[in-house]
Amino acid sequence: MHTHSRYAHRMVRFTVLASGSKGNCTVVTGGKTRILVDAGLSCRELFRRLRLAGEAPETLDAIIITHEHSDHVGGVAVTARKLGIPVYFTEGTHRAWMRWMAPRRQMTYAQWVEQCKQQAAARQTAADAATDDCECEDEAEVEEIAKPTNVAQISAASEPAATADGAVQEKPVKDPTWLPKVEYFKAGVAFKIGDISVSPFTIPHDATDPVGFVFEAEGVRMAVATDLGYMPPNVKAQLRLVDLLLLESNHDLEMLRDGPYPWSVKQRVLSRVGHLSNEATATYLKTEYDGQATYVILGHLSESNNLPELARITAERALSGRASLLANRLLLAAQHEALQPICF
Ligand SMILES: [Zn+2]
Ligand SMILES: [Zn+2]
Numbered sequence: 001m002h003t004h005s006r007y008a009h010r011m012v013r014f015t016v017l018a019s020g021s022k023g024n025c026t027v028v029t030g031g032k033t034r035i036l037v038d039a040g041l042s043c044r045e046l047f048r049r050l051r052l053a054g055e056a057p058e059t060l061d062a063i064i065i066t067h068e069h070s071d072h073v074g075g076v077a078v079t080a081r082k083l084g085i086p087v088y089f090t091e092g093t094h095r096a097w098m099r100w101m102a103p104r105r106q107m108t109y110a111q112w113v114e115q116c117k118q119q120a121a122a123r124q125t126a127a128d129a130a131t132d133d134c135e136c137e138d139e140a141e142v143e144e145i146a147k148p149t150n151v152a153q154i155s156a157a158s159e160p161a162a163t164a165d166g167a168v169q170e171k172p173v174k175d176p177t178w179l180p181k182v183e184y185f186k187a188g189v190a191f192k193i194g195d196i197s198v199s200p201f202t203i204p205h206d207a208t209d210p211v212g213f214v215f216e217a218e219g220v221r222m223a224v225a226t227d228l229g230y231m232p233p234n235v236k237a238q239l240r241l242v243d244l245l246l247l248e249s250n251h252d253l254e255m256l257r258d259g260p261y262p263w264s265v266k267q268r269v270l271s272r273v274g275h276l277s278n279e280a281t282a283t284y285l286k287t288e289y290d291g292q293a294t295y296v297i298l299g300h301l302s303e304s305n306n307l308p309e310l311a312r313i314t315a316e317r318a319l320s321g322r323a324s325l326l327a328n329r330l331l332l333a334a335q336h337e338a339l340q341p342i343c344f
Contacts, residue, residue: 030217
């Protein structure tokens, strides 16, 4: 099943498909397991980039989500349904995502628990029936339903419609939050997905329960740390002794200050639960980073308030004083195209 990939002979691989405020998505491969980290692209675009990167979408085993912002979850429902694979969330993030998908529903906690039970029962029924119906689901239609702005339309469509012979018939409506399988994890509690160990850790960001990850397969450790307002001690501790580090370098402080964002948004980005600036990332790289990673990838660059050359130069300067770091390769993840797969 995994032999479709051009890179099938390489056992550990890290491919950034997209990084930035318009969508985030990375594939981590270890042993026979392939995990999609976030699904912030449409399913169609995600599959296109996977194929361009030499990765077959059908071989993905799971999706794991950092937090519920749309640039990280925009394509999760359609992709998970299309592939029939589980989605790993923290419970808080799952709950927040369901609210985001249906913002007018105003669920109470009890209602939410009830909905989860019903969905679990529905999944069980689907599993028992063992049909492949998610394969023939029309993507365009699901994406249409999945947009929160169409909730009003969904409600309208669910009204009983009178048929020609006068009988009232309930029109079945797809639940936009339905997923083939949901798995919960907790920040600070490591677990395994197939051949890959996953260590989720809390990051400071304005979401319900945001996390970063360290993935480990065959002794190779790969960290994902984007969307964080500053570098707290627990994150610094997690990023020690990694072989690959995907680290946020979101904005240039001057560009943000003089840029087009309204004051309130600027304040949000700059806050302790916003995003790391080039300068903050450089400070970390210069003073606390242990220099152990073979690859440092700068990610989540703002298209309005940053320039790739600025982010690169700032990080290079920070690393330049450190002779032991000459072997480090500094890469930049992009919004509109995938990075070359990094193989170990
Ligand atoms: Zn983001
Ligand atoms: Zn975010």
